[in-house]
Amino acid sequence: MLTKRIIPCLDIKDGRxxxxxxxxxxxxxxxxxxxxxxxxEQGADELVFLDITATVDNRKTLIDLVRNVxxxxxxxxxxxxxxxxxxxVSALLNAGADKVSINSSAVRRPELINxxxxxxxxxxxxxxxxxxxxxxxxxxxxxxxxxxxxxRTIAWAKEVEERGAGEILLTSMDTDGTKAGFANQLTAxxxxxxxxxxxxxxxxxSMEHFYEVFTEGKADAGLAASIFHFKExxxxxxxxxxxxxxxxxxx
Amino acid sequence: MKTVIIKYNxxxxxxxxxxxxxxxxxxxxxxxxxxxxxxxxxxxPGVGEASTAMAYLREKGLDKVIPTLTxxxxxxxxxxxxxxxxxxxxxxxxxxxxxxxxxxxDASAHKVPHVGWNNIYDLQSSLTTGLPENSYVYFxxxxxxxxxxxxxxxxxxxxxxxxxxxxxxxxxxQFHTEISGKEGQRILENFLAQ
Numbered sequence: 001m002l003t004k005r006i007i008p009c010l011d012i013k014d015g016r017x018x019x020x021x022x023x024x025x026x027x028x029x030x031x032x033x034x035x036x037x038x039x040x041e042q043g044a045d046e047l048v049f050l051d052i053t054a055t056v057d058n059r060k061t062l063i064d065l066v067r068n069v070x071x072x073x074x075x076x077x078x079x080x081x082x083x084x085x086x087x088x089v090s091a092l093l094n095a096g097a098d099k100v101s102i103n104s105s106a107v108r109r110p111e112l113i114n115x116x117x118x119x120x121x122x123x124x125x126x127x128x129x130x131x132x133x134x135x136x137x138x139x140x141x142x143x144x145x146x147x148x149x150x151x152r153t154i155a156w157a158k159e160v161e162e163r164g165a166g167e168i169l170l171t172s173m174d175t176d177g178t179k180a181g182f183a184n185q186l187t188a189x190x191x192x193x194x195x196x197x198x199x200x201x202x203x204x205x206s207m208e209h210f211y212e213v214f215t216e217g218k219a220d221a222g223l224a225a226s227i228f229h230f231k232e233x234x235x236x237x238x239x240x241x242x243x244x245x246x247x248x249x250x251x
Numbered sequence: 252m253k254t255v256i257i258k259y260n261x262x263x264x265x266x267x268x269x270x271x272x273x274x275x276x277x278x279x280x281x282x283x284x285x286x287x288x289x290x291x292x293x294x295x296p297g298v299g300e301a302s303t304a305m306a307y308l309r310e311k312g313l314d315k316v317i318p319t320l321t322x323x324x325x326x327x328x329x330x331x332x333x334x335x336x337x338x339x340x341x342x343x344x345x346x347x348x349x350x351x352x353x354x355x356x357d358a359s360a361h362k363v364p365h366v367g368w369n370n371i372y373d374l375q376s377s378l379t380t381g382l383p384e385n386s387y388v389y390f391x392x393x394x395x396x397x398x399x400x401x402x403x404x405x406x407x408x409x410x411x412x413x414x415x416x417x418x419x420x421x422x423x424x425q426f427h428t429e430i431s432g433k434e435g436q437r438i439l440e441n442f443l444a445q
Contacts, residue, residue: 002369002408003387040432045368070269076389076430096265098430121299123364123391166391167366195362220367250368250387 003250004214004242005045005221006235007199008228010035012051012081015061017229033068039228040075042235045250047073048101048169048223051081052144059088063095070096078126080169084112086119093120101169103128104142107149107156110163117164126199127165129156131186132173138186145173157190168194169223171201179205179227184217191218199223207233207241214247254443255290257317258282260307261299261329270429274440284316291322292443296429297329301353301394302341304333318348323445324421325378331416331423332394340394348421351399356409364393369406371414371426376403378415378422378441388414388424388431396425 011018016030036047049069051062059082066079079092080101089100106113106127116125130145131138131153138153157168170190172183182203191198197220200213204224213219227233243249254271256264258280271278271294278294279286287293295317297304308314317324317334326334333345338353345353356363370385379386395412398405404415406425416423422442428435 002365002367002390005367070266071272074270074273074430074432074436076427094265096269098266123298123366166364195358196364197362197366220362 001248003045003248004219005199006043006210006239006249007046007048007221007223008039008044008235009048009050009201009223009225010229011225012049012062012065013053014058015065018052032065033072035229036069036073036077039235040073043239043251044075044235045221046075047077049077049079050101051079053081059091063091066092066095066097080126080128084108086115089116089120093124097124099124099126099166101126101128103130106160107140107142107151110159113160113163113165117166122164122166122196125165126167126169127160128169128171129153129160130171130173131183141173145171145176153186154189154193158193161194161196165196167197167199169199169201172203175203176201178203181205181209182213182217182219182222184212187213187217187219191220197221204233207238210238211242211245211247214242252276252291252443253289254278254292254294255287256280256294256296257287257313259304259311259313261297261304264296266427266429267294267296267327270436270439274436274443276439276443282311282313284312287313287316288320292445293317293320293322293324294442295324295326295330295334297327297331297333298391299329300340301329301332301338301345302343304329305343305345308333308346314346318346321420323442325442326421326423327428328392328425331425332396334416334421334423335396338394349396349399349401349416349418349423351397351401351413353394353396355394361409363409364391365395365408366391369408369426371404371406373405374403376415376417376422377445378417378424378438379404380441381437382434386434388426388428388434390426392425
């Protein structure tokens with residue numbers, strides 16, 4: 001049976017992980033390659049590396065990092081941040097990334113999704129959607145969730161699928177950082193309407209929250225960052241818990 | 252030992268190369284017939300669309316080379332599908348090493364593509380030696396090979412389908428061995444030991 005995926009997200013700046021971690025066994029807490037390999041060993045189903053600097057200068061550093069991750073990690077991983085062209089995607093895939101995630105550039109020019117899907121196949125194109133509830137509507141935001149657009153989230157999710165996205169990474173800016181649980185209702189609405197997988201992100205604070213996002217939220221995968229980095233939730237414990245609760249999980 | 256990865260237009264071969272690096276295997280990435288024919292092992296990877304890939308193989312004459320190889324050959328993902336007779340993906344005539352059809356998953360009740368980790372069972376291949384029944388491996392695909400006498404591992408999504416095929420010197424896996432964790436690595440090691 002296809003399993004629900006647990007995905008740690010690592011924020012990268014200048015080739016280093018940004019948010020602190022308390023992995024005492026890490027030789028270098030800022031080394032994304034070592035951290036990624038540990039997560040893979042612990043049973044993470046995939047990894048996401050998000051380059052939060054994403055400037056031209058940092059591109060080469062990111063490519064080097066991707067190459068290193070690909071050499072050392074034997075599970076799929078996605079790279080996102082500042083990707084806006086076929087050339088960007090080509091460089092990342094050639095370095096060994098399995099998928100790329102695009103966000104603001106897709107909002108700016110939705111045809112980019114079609115072009116990337118045609119060139120590289122939908123399977124490696126993840127469209128990230130940052131959403132916030134504004135005046136009774138779920139609205140797409142860009143620039144790390146700071147800048148509102150006029151696009152409605154539910155319609156946008158359908159559009160990116162039709163344009164060829166292979167997966168949607170849905171981050172609720174309303175729940176992100178709250179540790180009060182994922183945006184289950186919105187996730188369920190989008191997931192039920194979609195024929196591609198939905199990765200839910202934003203708000204994970206407990207193991208129950210993952211259970212809820214897979215049941216109420218109908219998500220295909222759950223993504224989180226700090227709770228894994230700070231070991232508030234251990235991946236093996238989380239996956240064991242979910243399996244005991246009847247969720248299909250790879251253990 | 253000489254291992255060749257067949258070079259063609261179905262991409263993301265880099266992950267396959269790194270996976271071979273991790274198990275300490277050297278390899279050559281080429282589309283030259285002489286190099287392919289003299290290899291001890293041949294890997295035929297693939298991510299992409301069937302008709303475009305077949306057109307490229309025909310242009311290079313590789314559609315005639317691959318079926319006549321006599322050393323162990325491993326096709327993965329689209330590589331495996333191209334080794335079948337026909338694919339519903341853009342109505343493509345494939346190489347016919349495995350006499351069976353590749354069909355599209357019925358998307359009416361399930362999400363398509365089938366993306367993620369799923370368990371494989373009824374393991375009968377020498378490539379799965381050392382793997383327990385119901386090991387998890389990573390899939391990304393919208394089309395599947397039917398069950399057949401060549402099926403040596405099964406998986407369930409929408410319906411049971413062939414996760415692995417075997418016939419004579421030809422081996423194939425629908426999933427991505429190169430990113431399927433320790434299990435995928437074991438399958439690659441087993442293949443290189445054939």
